[in-house]
Amino acid sequence: MEGQLSSLVITKEDIETIDELFSQYLVDSQxxxxxxxxxxxELLAKSGMVTRDSAIAVSALAAGVFSAxxxxxxxxGEREFTLTFxxxxxxxxxxxxxxxxxxxxxxxxxxxxxxxxxxxxxxxxGSIKPVLEKMASGPRQEPSQDLRKGLQDEIDNLF
Amino acid sequence: MSLIDFSxxxxxxxxxxxxxxxxxxxxxxxxxFRTIPEKVKGQFTSIATETERTLFFDxxxxxxxTVKGFKIRLxxxxxxxxxxxxLTRKSVLKSVDGIVFVADSxxxxxxxxxxxxxxxxxxxxxxxxxxxxxxxxxxxxxTPAIMPVGELIDxxxxxxxxxxxxxxxxxxxxMECLKGxxxxxxxxx
Ligand SMILES: Nc1nc2c(ncn2[C@@H]2O[C@H](COP(=O)(O)OP(=O)(O)OP(=O)(O)O)[C@@H](O)[C@H]2O)c(=O)[nH]1
Ligand SMILES: [Mg+2]
Numbered sequence: 070m071e072g073q074l075s076s077l078v079i080t081k082e083d084i085e086t087i088d089e090l091f092s093q094y095l096v097d098s099q100x101x102x103x104x105x106x107x108x109x110x111e112l113l114a115k116s117g118m119v120t121r122d123s124a125i126a127v128s129a130l131a132a133g134v135f136s137a138x139x140x141x142x143x144x145x146g147e148r149e150f151t152l153t154f155x156x157x158x159x160x161x162x163x164x165x166x167x168x169x170x171x172x173x174x175x176x177x178x179x180x181x182x183x184x185x186x187x188x189x190x191x192x193x194x195g196s197i198k199p200v201l202e203k204m205a206s207g208p209r210q211e212p213s214q215d216l217r218k219g220l221q222d223e224i225d226n227l228f
Numbered sequence: 229m230s231l232i233d234f235s236x237x238x239x240x241x242x243x244x245x246x247x248x249x250x251x252x253x254x255x256x257x258x259x260x261f262r263t264i265p266e267k268v269k270g271q272f273t274s275i276a277t278e279t280e281r282t283l284f285f286d287x288x289x290x291x292x293x294t295v296k297g298f299k300i301r302l303x304x305x306x307x308x309x310x311x312x313x314x315l316t317r318k319s320v321l322k323s324v325d326g327i328v329f330v331a332d333s334x335x336x337x338x339x340x341x342x343x344x345x346x347x348x349x350x351x352x353x354x355x356x357x358x359x360x361x362x363x364x365x366x367x368x369x370x371t372p373a374i375m376p377v378g379e380l381i382d383x384x385x386x387x388x389x390x391x392x393x394x395x396x397x398x399x400x401x402x403m404e405c406l407k408g409x410x411x412x413x414x415x416x417x
Contacts, residue, residue, distance in 0.1 A: 078234070079231070079233045079234060081234050109323035111240055111242070113231075113233075125271070125289050126270065126271045129273060129287040129303070130273065130287075133275075133284055133319070133320075136322070137316065140316075140319065210232075212298075212417060213296075219295045220296075220415075221414070224410060224411050225407075226293070227410075228292070228407045228410075
């Protein structure tokens, strides 16, 4: 199914909507960071103190953890685990499935009770879902012919 | 699956180094990490066993530069080659845009190369990604008991494919392979 899509396109409007949602939830939930990523490990959006570099690494690892957990699920005869949660001394991370291709990672400090973490993760997922649906169904912005040609011509200069 | 982000004017491609255990996949990524300038590389993440064998994957994000106002980024991954980690290999391959298959030129690794390549094509078929660009690095050309190139090409059915001869531990063909696969994935967009 994924194979038929050659690229995932995010527009400026998509990101603005997501950023706005995340900023609000960051305040309401008192989460440290909210990270949106796809199942193959790419960072789509992030909000909070986390740097872009760290968020990129977190995305690769979170997707890895999630897919490993799902192989476990299959071995145990379960179709899919829809969330994983890791608890540390200072920090917790909650990773959950938003739609078939997209994951949400929410990072809290340790003062947040697990019930609240689950509540907020669910709530953020719920409000991000329509945005993702719109993203998937809306008219696709395509890379221009000019960009395509530029890539072919200039790739050698990038190294 | 490449990621085109118009809000940041960025395109990200996922490239996976695939191949049998100990063929030199992690060595390729380490070389790239050591060679490229500080400001274009992200964090190098490596999940390995105590003995440096890849357990899960290695991950290195690289920023290549700007074309027509778009930043071109690569997410480089390696898979664990050991037979044991079959399922992990498959999961790392998810939504891949291009592959560097790193084969071990040693004669006694002949069967491992063939088996691992078959495993890769099976995974690509499962993900419905039959036309993904793949280039081949025949690595460890500096070791004593290597197979002649022609024989390796026959064995792995690489006639007409992009083939590079590598010594990843001293950087031979590492950057050439990276450039080669980048050219291929970019042409698919
Ligand atoms: N002589 C020689 N040694 C190499 C070469 N490339 C890699 N090596 C060595 O081979 C060993 C295994 O290399 P890795 O890069 O860890 O192999 P890998 O493919 O990542 O292995 P897995 O993670 O188990 O799948 C290391 O000791 C490397 O230093 C080469 O071209 N020549
Ligand atoms: Mg390795």
